[in-house]
Amino acid sequence: MTADHPRPPPRRRFPAFGRNELTGLFWQVLVVGIVVGVVAFLWSNTVTNLSARRITTGFAFLGREAGMPISDSLLAYNPRDSYLWAFIVGIANTLRVAVIGIVLATILGTLIGISRLSANWLLSRLAAVYVEALRDIPLLLQLLFWYVLMQALPAARAAFRPVEGVFLSNRGLILPAIPLGPPQLWVLGTAVLGLTAFVLIRRWLIAQQMRDGKPRPAWPFAVGLVLALPAAMSVALGVSWTIEWPALRGFNFVGGLTLAPEYFALLIALVTYTSAFIAEIVRSGIQSVPRGQWDAANALGLRRSLMLRQIILPQALRVIVPPMTSQYLNLTKNSSLAVAIGYQDVVSIANTTLNQTGQAIEAIALIMAVFLTISLGISFFMNWYNSRIALVER
């Protein structure tokens, strides 16, 4: 980068006493002074501008009636609800696309990453083309493209029916669903509790086995807690699990689960785009496991499944998990592109609020607070997972 050679500069010797501390203090005072000065300048401008426009700062507007329509929401909403509730509905919409997107992108990305390593030339080439094409085109362009395709789909009457009970039309994707009311949720909640209890019991059993070497089977607990207990509860409460099939009535569909075109386009765009990055992470993770590990596992005579589960995957995951965290964060942040196609996530709702009330600072502060919280949540979970699988050096 530089052509000249470093030459020690001739310099006067100051007394050593406190010199480093003094320069350090000088720089800190300077930097903090500049930052405080700039912030104070901006703040005073803002206060003057806001009072000139008769906007009162503060979050009091959250209690007022929102009046904006939200067409597609997970939570019950009507325009007479408050801005606060509109925001919460927006957060739920963001989480709905982010959580499902993360799960689907991980599955698709892992499959494509593995395909890239396949011995089948055609499969690995196809996976490479997929990764290269999707990574090198802006996500927003892909999103608009998917949305245009969604709108070009036939009307409800002429909907595509790839599988019985599934309809794809310009109204979105309609799937058969099991309606979940409170009784069903109670049963599912029991199953989750049972699973948690099983994990704890299994950990305790393994600890016992470590102590005396006697194997203790864990599967009876699994069957009992995760399957039998919720099943018994379901029978006792008389909960019904009938599948609701969507049907065409007039110009629209009745029943089933509807994914609106905006949501569906956003989900497809986020999942395909992020899966291309995840595929590369998975590929490099698997390639990072030295061949000697495969050979050693083979030499031990391990079964394929055991070899993958116990030898290869734990080592690959150490390389995979940290970059995966940042992909999950990216997917969540990218879900804010929803505003471009009119899916009402938290950014889109904050933007409408901002236009209706003029509360720019508060609306943007809320967006930042929401995303910082989600980011911290994902980082926290992934760091916990990472520390669990990290190499324990003995």
Added chain:
Amino acid sequence: MTAITDIPDAPRAARRPQIGNPVLRWLRTNLFSSIPNGILSVALLAVLSKGIFSFVQWGVANAVWLTPANNSSACKAVRGVGACWAIIPEKYRFILFGTYPFDEQWRPALSVVLFIALFYLSTRRAFWRRELVYLWIGTLALISVLMWGGVLGLSFVSQDRWGGLPVTLILATFGLACGFPLGILVALGRRSKLPAVRSLSVLYVELIRGVPLVSLLFMASVMFPLFMPSGFNIDKLLRAQIAIILFAGAYLAEIIRGGLQAVPSGQYEAADALGLSYWRKHRLIVLPQAIRHVIPPLVNTFIAFFKDTSLVLIIGIFDLLTTAKTAIIDPAWQQFSVEVYIFVAAIYFVFCFAMSRYSRSLEATSGR
């Protein structure tokens, strides 16, 4: 999971005796090494050929390539069965250069050429020296003169008439050029021993990286006028540019910090032993090594910025994607958005693919 189990087998398959027709042998190793593999290959071939066939039918065989000016009736006749590429010759000047005065469009075109030349020269190892900085400053100044005009007999063109590819390139390149020094300062700040400087740097990086770029752009377009004294107003493009620079600075700082961590501590100690001051130590010893370490991730970040500039569509700035989206508002051509999106996607792809190839070649030769 069957695919994973193929990995250790691959070299064994390659070590089979080399007999017979080389084409058959290649097919056998790469497509039909086992029965499941063979079935997979046949299925993939079937799907692929069907896909390619229908794309060729839509995009080539049934496509309309040219129509009389401003007349889309030929396209409407093949709607659904054939592509309407005629929209590209009809609209390409608007998509590439937006509402820039038609007779002056050689100026943005020349700017694009200058940008590409600048990128090309920056990738040559022979140019990796101090003069490159002057080359960047000179070229960017020349591009500003070309775009704005007002001197040397060029007519003045105000910023709100700029559009298309030059705007995308300006946002990405100026974002990198100004974000880079900012990133270096913040990276040094984050590794500094001074607690106030360090915590301010951490706060800046984490705040910017924690929120989506969309919200920063909203902030630039809505809140910036609130921050400034009344009567003082700057252009929308410049506001978006500032948001992108701040965004770029935070991401570049993290990459440069990685490079700083990779410089062995012996280098720092040696510089201290020579009696170099803090700034000379970093300018002469540490940063040159740190930046060399992180050139491949820097290129990757630049690819990401280049793609992310398309987000300015949301605040209504006429970059390449926005001009494309605007071009298809025209009622006569409204139904042919897919063709326009494919055209624009191809432009983005060419730029990003070239850069990612370059980054990969750097990774392959790094350490030499």
